[in-house]
Amino acid sequence: MFRNVESPSVTKTKLMKNTTLKYLLLLLFWGIATGEMMAQSAGSSGSKSMYALYAVGALLLTGIWMQVSDKFIGKKSAGGAQDGSTVALQQGHDIILKGAPAKKQLSVNVKTYAVRPSDFKGLAPIPKMEVEVGAEVKAGDALFHDKAMPDVKFVAPVSGEVIAINRGAKRAIAEVVILADKEQQYRSLTPPQLNACSRQELQDFLMDSGAWALIRQRPFQIVPAQGDVPRDIFISTFDTAPLAPDLNYVVEGRGEAFQKGLDVLARLTDGSVWLGLDGRGQSAPSAVFAQAKGVKKCSFKGKHPAGNVGVQIHHIRPIGSGEKVWTLNVQDVITIGALFTEARFNASRVVAVSGDECKENGYVTTCIGANIGDLMSGNLKGENVRVISGDILSGTTTNAAGFLSPFDDQLTAVEEGNDFEVFGWLAPSYARPAVSRTYLSNLVAPGKSFHVNTNTHGERRAFVVTGQYEAVLPMDILPQHLFKAILAGDIEQMEGLGILELSEEDVALCEFACTSKQPLQQMLQDGLEMMQEQV
Amino acid sequence: MKKALLKFFSSIEPDKKKSPFLHTLYDGFFTFALTPDHVTKSGAHIRDGMDLKRTMVFVVLAMQLCYLFGMYNTGHQHFSALGQYVGLWDGWHLKLVHGLIKLLPIIVVAHVVGLGIEFYYAYKKGHGIEEGFLVSGALIPLIMPPDLPLSILALSVAFAVIIGKEAFGGTGMNILNIALLSRVFVFFAYPGHISGDDVWISGIEKVDGAYVGEIYGWGHHLFDSIFKGVGWETFGAGGAAVIDGYTGATPMALAAKGGWEAVTKVYNPSDMFWGLIPGSVGETNKPFIIFGALMLIATGIASWRIMISMVLGLVFTGLLFNAWGATPFMEVPWYYHFSMGSFLFAMAYMATDPVTASSTNVGKWVYGFLIGVVGLIVRVLNPAYPEGWMLAILFMNVFAPLIDYVVVQGNIKRRVKPAAAKA
Numbered sequence: 001m002f003r004n005v006e007s008p009s010v011t012k013t014k015l016m017k018n019t020t021l022k023y024l025l026l027l028l029f030w031g032i033a034t035g036e037m038m039a040q041s042a043g044s045s046g047s048k049s050m051y052a053l054y055a056v057g058a059l060l061l062t063g064i065w066m067q068v069s070d071k072f073i074g075k076k077s078a079g080g081a082q083d084g085s086t087v088a089l090q091q092g093h094d095i096i097l098k099g100a101p102a103k104k105q106l107s108v109n110v111k112t113y114a115v116r117p118s119d120f121k122g123l124a125p126i127p128k129m130e131v132e133v134g135a136e137v138k139a140g141d142a143l144f145h146d147k148a149m150p151d152v153k154f155v156a157p158v159s160g161e162v163i164a165i166n167r168g169a170k171r172a173i174a175e176v177v178i179l180a181d182k183e184q185q186y187r188s189l190t191p192p193q194l195n196a197c198s199r200q201e202l203q204d205f206l207m208d209s210g211a212w213a214l215i216r217q218r219p220f221q222i223v224p225a226q227g228d229v230p231r232d233i234f235i236s237t238f239d240t241a242p243l244a245p246d247l248n249y250v251v252e253g254r255g256e257a258f259q260k261g262l263d264v265l266a267r268l269t270d271g272s273v274w275l276g277l278d279g280r281g282q283s284a285p286s287a288v289f290a291q292a293k294g295v296k297k298c299s300f301k302g303k304h305p306a307g308n309v310g311v312q313i314h315h316i317r318p319i320g321s322g323e324k325v326w327t328l329n330v331q332d333v334i335t336i337g338a339l340f341t342e343a344r345f346n347a348s349r350v351v352a353v354s355g356d357e358c359k360e361n362g363y364v365t366t367c368i369g370a371n372i373g374d375l376m377s378g379n380l381k382g383e384n385v386r387v388i389s390g391d392i393l394s395g396t397t398t399n400a401a402g403f404l405s406p407f408d409d410q411l412t413a414v415e416e417g418n419d420f421e422v423f424g425w426l427a428p429s430y431a432r433p434a435v436s437r438t439y440l441s442n443l444v445a446p447g448k449s450f451h452v453n454t455n456t457h458g459e460r461r462a463f464v465v466t467g468q469y470e471a472v473l474p475m476d477i478l479p480q481h482l483f484k485a486i487l488a489g490d491i492e493q494m495e496g497l498g499i500l501e502l503s504e505e506d507v508a509l510c511e512f513a514c515t516s517k518q519p520l521q522q523m524l525q526d527g528l529e530m531m532q533e534q535v
Numbered sequence: 536m537k538k539a540l541l542k543f544f545s546s547i548e549p550d551k552k553k554s555p556f557l558h559t560l561y562d563g564f565f566t567f568a569l570t571p572d573h574v575t576k577s578g579a580h581i582r583d584g585m586d587l588k589r590t591m592v593f594v595v596l597a598m599q600l601c602y603l604f605g606m607y608n609t610g611h612q613h614f615s616a617l618g619q620y621v622g623l624w625d626g627w628h629l630k631l632v633h634g635l636i637k638l639l640p641i642i643v644v645a646h647v648v649g650l651g652i653e654f655y656y657a658y659k660k661g662h663g664i665e666e667g668f669l670v671s672g673a674l675i676p677l678i679m680p681p682d683l684p685l686s687i688l689a690l691s692v693a694f695a696v697i698i699g700k701e702a703f704g705g706t707g708m709n710i711l712n713i714a715l716l717s718r719v720f721v722f723f724a725y726p727g728h729i730s731g732d733d734v735w736i737s738g739i740e741k742v743d744g745a746y747v748g749e750i751y752g753w754g755h756h757l758f759d760s761i762f763k764g765v766g767w768e769t770f771g772a773g774g775a776a777v778i779d780g781y782t783g784a785t786p787m788a789l790a791a792k793g794g795w796e797a798v799t800k801v802y803n804p805s806d807m808f809w810g811l812i813p814g815s816v817g818e819t820n821k822p823f824i825i826f827g828a829l830m831l832i833a834t835g836i837a838s839w840r841i842m843i844s845m846v847l848g849l850v851f852t853g854l855l856f857n858a859w860g861a862t863p864f865m866e867v868p869w870y871y872h873f874s875m876g877s878f879l880f881a882m883a884y885m886a887t888d889p890v891t892a893s894s895t896n897v898g899k900w901v902y903g904f905l906i907g908v909v910g911l912i913v914r915v916l917n918p919a920y921p922e923g924w925m926l927a928i929l930f931m932n933v934f935a936p937l938i939d940y941v942v943v944q945g946n947i948k949r950r951v952k953p954a955a956a957k958a
Contacts, residue, residue, distance in 0.1 A: 028843075028846060078949070078950075095581075318950070321951070386580065388580055392579070392580045392581055393579045393580070393581070394578070394579065395580065397580070412580075414580060414581065416574055417572070417574050418572045418574050419572050420537060420541060420569040420570060420571065420572050421537075421569065421570040422536055422537050422540060422568065422569055422570075423568065423569075423570075424569070424570030424584075425570055425586055425588035425589040425592070426588075426589065426592060428584055432583075432584040433581070433583070433584075434583045434584045434585055435583050435585070436583055436584065436585035436589075436834075436835065437833065437834050437835040438585065438589060438593055438834045438835075438836070439584060452581045453574075453581070454574040454575045454580050454581060455570070455572070455573065455574055455575075455582070456571075456573045456574065456575055456582050457570060457582050457583065457584045457585070457586055458570065458582075458585075458586020458587065458588065458589075459566060459571060459573065459586070459587075459663055461586075461587045461665060461666075461706065461707065462665075462704075462705070462706060462707030462708060463707055464587060464590070464667075464706065464707040464889055464890055465587075465590060465889050466838075466889045466892070466893075466894040466895075467838060467889075467894075467896055467899070470896055476946065476949065476950075477946070478895060478942075478943060478946050480894055481894070481895075481939070481943050481946075493947075496946075496947035496950060496951065497943070497946065497947060497950075498946075498950055504578070508578065508579050509579075511578050511579040511582075512579045512581065512582055512583055513583050513585075514582075514583070515583075515585050515586060515587055515590055516587060516707070517582060517586065519576075519577055519578050520578060521577065521578035521579065522577045522578055
């Protein structure tokens, strides 16, 4: 009911059906009222209104049947979007906030960078170090590798001196910190001939150059094991999260490397490389995306999380049991392409600086693992501010001592909401974004942008309200039942209900909307860990 | 105001270790007055403004008109039976006060007993006071007969909250609707107080086989002294005889005996629609219930799927009975079933309880439809029970997990299929 891959006109009629049903309810009440009136005035022979009511009843019965039969009896499974088609998603919600990044470059001076093993899922907590404190490294030199996959190197994003190897709990390696050189030096690479080399050679080159580590494999969002071949590769070329960077802007001037990256990826899978294009219509996707060659494309139209790659995979070709797919961010593809076009590991990243607690919003050009304090220095308005690496729904809390995660292209500054509010549940003292329709300000001004804080606006409760998650998750998944299965530790049920198709970012909006303030992303992570232990 | 409140609360905060029960109470009132300063720790860094308190309060707000009207109608029915102040607005102050005197104790007792148990369990289990009883407590007075003895009410509320909810783990865990469970307790344990012709009009007693008005108590006399001062009509001593032809029967009881004709002999359809008939306190006025239902749909708090499908279920079964037409009750035109009895009230506030209804969107369609079907079957075909919605909803509450199970299995099958086909 929530998806279709047909032409726009069909989309519209389906969109209308839900609203039509609601209006029919109104009509029915009206019918009862008039029937009542007529019956009074003309004894009990209000036959005309009776026939009208019969008609309305029959119409409604058809409506209910269409609604129910589709999901209850029909065996239609998700997926099946074709190359070049547009998928219209009905569920979702756009959270509009103040502090969107302006299309301008902010100047920053980043001194230290770090690579953190914990950013890469699926690694053992103590990787094998290949450098020591004090070593001089070039950008692209190996820093460490995981013992289970010794050929997959995790490399330095910049050249400089390794000034610290910090350890965390149980002596796990927390971060390898590099003090960057003023003049960057790169380890010189000799890429294989793309058209002539074997897949094995190509894989070996990617693993050795450090680019393999930037690939994430679903399920579980892990670094793919040595020599894995995915069913398909998926790349989302737009981001619908709150205050997200405009990837059309990010990719400007880097089209050649992006296309080269796609060519490389196409050699790594027997299936297809899929690009998810922005079909919302506010701005046309950049020519870099829309005219990319050698890939399949599918446009997605709808509110957040339409830009999440997990949602797109679900509608193109869902992950079945035992299947593996890869996902990459746009800038990771560019890094892979640059291995061939520039013959070096180019870890540069354009990162959006967003949130209205920043003095200036815009973009910075830096590298993977840049120090947050350097990136945000002098740009924060106040003290009581939380800096998030990533978007406000699924990013991680960080601070001046933290470092940019390799998979994040956004920093968000948001006010901490550690304050009480008098009768906040009844009469809110300030406007706040909400999926709920009980806030008048959100109803009268739908496009309004909000200042937000991190207050939970209520306490945690058991699951009470139903249908809430489904309304913001455009996938054929029953989130509430999935989460209950996770709480019960029922592995079989979890897999059946599609846990392997989800990652934390996909349920982030459900978590935002949750009336009971349940920690859904944490729960999903626990569930995925349980699943991983079973595999 | 915030600073003053915070100061006040910190001055009265009891010691958590010395008096844990008091601290639970304190915490409940504190979070009621001041939304806590909790910030997000993991996952989404910002959260929707909606929480369970706001959800529950919106349901309570949606039934305020029913409360107001129920109070007035309680008085109106009392005086109508006595043949006094027959016009709708005649003696309005007396009707309102009579309704208040009847209703207030019910509201107070329901809340004191229900919330008391809730507070106790929150303290015992060491968690915050949950909001579940806000709605149950507001619903219970609306679905009881106005003259219900308070001891029975207290017992039924205690039964519903302890056995129906706390035994299952508290708010969000119950299988049966709490408000209906308390009513069904009275229904089966004290049938004389909730069914039959004698109970639906307040302040009428049977003395030596004849109905007379009750002797007014101190509450009425207190207001009498005020009204006398202003020069308005007063209650007087009470004990007046009822009018000739008084039956006290509800439309439902009449329809079971003689069909629609028997109903219209006593009540006209307009009065039934506007709720000027005897019945449970809050369920008689249909426009106000429809207003509440629309409010709940507009704010997205109650499921429109359940409401529509329940109406459809009623229409479907009603048409079936009309075509069959074996008894006079079956021949009652299907659309009059909306204005008789408590269908709309059950639809708006009872069936849509998210905890006990089906939790899948598809399941909600089936759940609502079957309530409509079963409820009307009980209403029309069962000679013993004059009204069916309470039993139908409780029945479907029990079956809701089964409906969900089928839907969930359908979802699992859809997912497993492509992989299986490949292998």
